Amino acid sequence: MSQQSAHTPRPANGYAGDVTPRQAVERVSKGAVLVDVRTTEEWRTVGVPDLTDAGTVPLFLEWNRADGARNESFVSQLDGLKGRELLFICRSGVRSVAAAKSATAAGHTVYNVLHGFEADGGWRASGLATTVHAQSAGVKGGKADD
Numbered sequence: 172m173s174q175q176s177a178h179t180p181r182p183a184n185g186y187a188g189d190v191t192p193r194q195a196v197e198r199v200s201k202g203a204v205l206v207d208v209r210t211t212e213e214w215r216t217v218g219v220p221d222l223t224d225a226g227t228v229p230l231f232l233e234w235n236r237a238d239g240a241r242n243e244s245f246v247s248q249l250d251g252l253k254g255r256e257l258l259f260i261c262r263s264g265v266r267s268v269a270a271a272k273s274a275t276a277a278g279h280t281v282y283n284v285l286h287g288f289e290a291d292g293g294w295r296a297s298g299l300a301t302t303v304h305a306q307s308a309g310v311k312g313g314k315a316d317d
Contacts, residue, residue, distance in 0.1 A: 178194065178197070180194065180282055181285070183268075183271075183283065185271070185272040185275060185276075186268070186271035186272050186274075186275040186281045186282070186283060187256075187271075187275065187280050187281055187282050188282050188283075189264075189282065189283045189284075189285045190258065190282045190283070190284060190285065191284075191285050191292075191297070192284055192285070192286070192292075192293060192294045192297040192299055193297055193299070195258045195260070195282075195284045195294075196222075196225065196299060198256060198258060198282070199222055199225045199227060199258065200224075200225045202255070202256070203255070203256040203257065203258050203282075204227075204229075204230055204252055204255050204256070204257050204258065205220060205222060205227075205229040205230070205258045205260060205284075206229065206230045206232055206249075206257055206258065206259050206260070206270075207219055207220065207229045207230070207231050207232070207260050207261075207288075208232060208233065208234040208245075208259050208260065208261050208266055208267050208270045209233070209234075209260075209261050209262055209266070209288065210233050210235065210236065210237045211231075211233060211237065212237045213262065214231055214304035215303075215304055217262075217288065217289065218288075218301045218302060218303055218304065219231070219288075219301065219302060219303075219304040220260065220288065220294055220299065220300070220301060220302075221299075221300035221301050221302040222300075223300070223302075224300065229260075230252075231304070232245065232248055232249070233245070234261070234266050234267070234269065234270040235266065245270065245273065245274075246273055246274055246277045249274055249277070249279060252279070253278065253279065255280075256280050256282070257271075257274065257279055257280065257281045257282070258281075258282050258283075258284055259271045259274070259281055259282070259283055259284065260283075260284040260287055260288055260294065261287045261288070262287045262288055262289050262290070263286060263287040263289060263290040263293070264283060264284065264285055264286050264287040264290060264293070265287075267283045267284060267287060268283050271283045
């Protein structure tokens with residue numbers, strides 16, 4: 172892998188592109204917002220990305236509810252982030268692609284985090300920091316002092 176390709180997102184159809192978990196951390200440290208689109212139950216039982224070193228926390232925003240129902244207000248809940256680069260992560264990278272396409276259609280710049288939080292090559296498998304999630308859905312992401 173060339174030096175350039177190690178830092179360049181992979182092109183995608185319907186959203187800005189795909190980034191590796193490590194690229195996601197780099198982008199968050201430069202101001203991008205990591206949006207965890209898994210369910211509240213997944214956040215609580217599996218854990219969440221720990222962005223403490225970047226001085227921020229993820230935005231926790233369900234794409235689908237635990238019962239499989241779509242979060243119909245998903246895109247409108249992103250309205251305050253227009254103009255910010257968004258990075259979507261789910262369990263394996265499937266739901267986050269669907270969410271990325273929807274948010275991109277609404278005018279957001281969205282990248283998908285390849286392999287999500289749990290799959291081979293994903294956040295955990297890459298050895299990136301994780302933590303427990305003790306709060307409920309709707310937690311706002313942003314700077315730690317927000």
